[in-house]
Amino acid sequence: MVFPDMTALLDVIFILLVFLLLTANVAPRALEVSLPEEGSESSKLLDVEDPITITLFDDGDHWALDKEEYRNWITFETALADKVATIKKSGNEPQVVLAGDKDVSLEQLLKLFSWLQRHDLKATQVLMHADATAVTE
Helix, strand or coil: CCCCCCHHHHHHHHHHHHHHHHHCCCCCCCCCCCCCCCCHHHCCCCCCCCCEEEEECCCCCCEEECCEEECCHHHHHHHHHHHHHHHHHCCCCCCEEEEEECCCCHHHHHHHHHHHHHCCCCEEEEEEECCCHHHHC
């Protein structure tokens, strides 16, 4: 029994499949981040009363909340949620200040931004230092 040669048909199907995959529109998922339009020459002094200070370190899963360090996300998240709840119970709106090393991973920063967004909190200031330990001392 002789079968027809399907090589040409398979080549065309493969080319069409690759073309369709490459031209398909993929909706990217991104967090909305509002960046200031002003330059660093017009930066202002921090004018926040009793802020929640969060420090991000560049050595992986290492965080600090108001000078107290945490070595994993779960304990840090629990402490942060407790701090936010305490401030909200007193009738005030929590003000968050982020400080971090210049080499902090994007994953770590986005994890924190995502948490803040889920809890409807806004970062009032984002401070960037060459050495994050200067913020926690």
